[in-house]
Amino acid sequence: MPIICPRLFSLSRVQLATLCQSLNNPHGRSRFFAPLYSSSIRVAQMSWDTREVSSDRYRLGGFRSFCTVKDLSTKKCVPCNSDTLKAMNEEAANTLICQVPEWNLINQDGVLKLQRSWKAKTFMKGLEFFQAVAEVAEAEGHHPDLHLVGWNNVNIDIWTHSVAGLTENDFILAAKISGLNLPHLLRKQAGK
Numbered sequence: 228m229p230i231i232c233p234r235l236f237s238l239s240r241v242q243l244a245t246l247c248q249s250l251n252n253p254h255g256r257s258r259f260f261a262p263l264y265s266s267s268i269r270v271a272q273m274s275w276d277t278r279e280v281s282s283d284r285y286r287l288g289g290f291r292s293f294c295t296v297k298d299l300s301t302k303k304c305v306p307c308n309s310d311t312l313k314a315m316n317e318e319a320a321n322t323l324i325c326q327v328p329e330w331n332l333i334n335q336d337g338v339l340k341l342q343r344s345w346k347a348k349t350f351m352k353g354l355e356f357f358q359a360v361a362e363v364a365e366a367e368g369h370h371p372d373l374h375l376v377g378w379n380n381v382n383i384d385i386w387t388h389s390v391a392g393l394t395e396n397d398f399i400l401a402a403k404i405s406g407l408n409l410p411h412l413l414r415k416q417a418g419k
């Protein structure tokens with residue numbers, strides 16, 4: 228099914244925004260997947276994301292064609308001590324975040340980071356999860372901040388320390404962590 232560029236939609240953004248807003252869930256994140264039809268163009272499925280932005284304001288992230296996490300998870304991180312490596316701006320981060328939809332984009336003391344939480348089934352399984360993440364990080368030469376609090380609350384922050392911000396490395400690592408299939412270690416959803 229072809230992905231049609233959003234600006235070709237015949238419905239106005241306002242109409243679609245109203246429609247999507249009604250689907251907004253209390254967590255401020257709606258994901259509106261629907262085949263949309265206009266008079267001349269059958270629009271492929273699309274996702275309409277609202278994302279928590281750095282200043283905790285929710286705003287509609289605008290239409291984005293489908294991003295597939297496979298693109299990032301097949302990439303390789305580059306050395307963080309490269310002189311050419313620069314932190315990306317919030318706009319660029321908001322574009323890339325749709326490729327790792329389970330992660331949140333946060334701004335912690337002026338530093339953009341990726342963050343995600345899980346519930347581990349036990350304290351030891353939380354550490355086993357960290358071990359699996361550590362192997363990915365070592366293979367990539369790019370490392371997350373790992374937190375295990377309250378015995379089973381697993382939180383991971385990812386950012387590039389050498390540039391005090393986000394680079395594509397962080398999204399690649401996030402995509403690879405999202406690709407880990409460890410249902411024996413983690414509950415289905417954080418908070419369950």
Ligand SMILES: C[C@H](O)[C@H](O)[C@H]1CNC2=NC(N)=NC(=O)C2=N1
Nearest residue numbers: 306307308369370386387388389
């Ligand atoms: C030389 C090597 O690239 C650096 O020491 C790496 C190691 N892992 C890293 N991980 C992260 N998240 N940020 C860094 O700046 C970083 N630097």
